[in-house]
Amino acid sequence: MKAAVCRSFGQPLEIEELTIAEPGPGEIKVRLAACAICHSDVTLAEGGWGGELPAVYGHEASGIVESIGAGVSKAKPGDHVVVTLVRSCGSCHYCSHDIETQCDASFHLDANSPLSGSGDEAVSQGLNTGAFAEQVVVEQSQVCVIPKDIPLDSASILACGVLTGFGAVTNTAAIKPGSQVAVMGCGGVGINSIQGAVHCEASRIIALDLLDEKLELARQFGATHTVNSTDQNAAQQVIDLSEGRGVDYLFVTVGAKSAIEQSLGMLAKGGTAVIVGMPASGVMAQYDPGEFAAAGQSIIGSKMGSASVSRDIPELVKLYQAGSLKLDELISGRYALDDINDAIASVQRGEALRNVVIF
Known part of the structure; x- marks a missing residue:
């Protein structure tokens, strides 16, 4: 799997071949179609919030479900989905008070990144997602199924920019x-x-x-x-x-x-x-x-617009379908993964609403 890896803060991302694990219980593997670049990814790549390296960033994505782990009920292979950074258990204090963005549960993926390098080195899954890559493995609460007639490049922006x-x-x-x-x-x-x-x-x-x-x-x-x-x-x-x-x-x-x-x-x-x-x-x-x-x-x-992934994304999709929410117009440029550093530089210069990496 090809991914854009951050190995040194403030330096260009490196395009590398990584291995991604199969989904475990409650997890979903998605083959990505698009990942928009949020300024949070830029701040992370510059070291503004610290974090572990090497890492793959990117958290505003969409794609098609490839496989699912045991116990997954929110999606099935072939579904078109938006992939977010929000992991929520649905039962902790915050989730039960409808504050899913503050969920304090622990998940398998929190301590076990699905990404590894050619020498089996661990590669951090940035912002719970690691979507500057051809595939992601995420917890099922991070995805929302969308209609198949919604363009996946536009849908990716729902994951963070619109939600937030x-x-x-x-x-x-x-x-x-x-x-x-x-x-x-x-x-x-x-x-x-x-x-x-x-x-x-x-x-x-x-x-x-x-x-x-x-x-x-x-x-x-x-x-x-x-x-x-x-x-x-x-x-x-x-x-x-x-x-x-x-x-x-x-x-x-x-x-x-x-x-x-x-x-x-x-x-x-x-x-x-x-x-x-x-x-x-x-x-x-x-x-x-x-x-x-x-x-x-x-x-x-x-934080993340106090959003509920399962509640808010379907409503935003309805607004888009009704012509009341502009998504297509938010895309400033489309880039191949190999050109991701150019896309990020454009964001840093303040030129873009959303640049989108197309896989």
């Missing part, structure tokens, strides 16, 4: 119709937060980004107003656009300290800042808790 951005709005914040919303960062996750705000019937959706071309894209996906966040008066522009009060919800979809700190000055009284993008480990942001308390404001985190 759309879900931050609809699940984590559960915004009310008529809310005034701002989204900081118009990459793949931010654009899907905009789509989530449209779905929830926000009255005003203000997109912020460093690049004017990203702001133009944001309008195509439903933003009603745009602000270039490099402008010195960007915060005041957001306040002015939201009837002089500030926004009810602000979604920070980039993992940058400056964006997090800047966002807090754009909130209305009683407003909520939702931290969606994850900075590198050790990055600290500052705010005045007294001002926050006096204004009755909140800061909340959103």
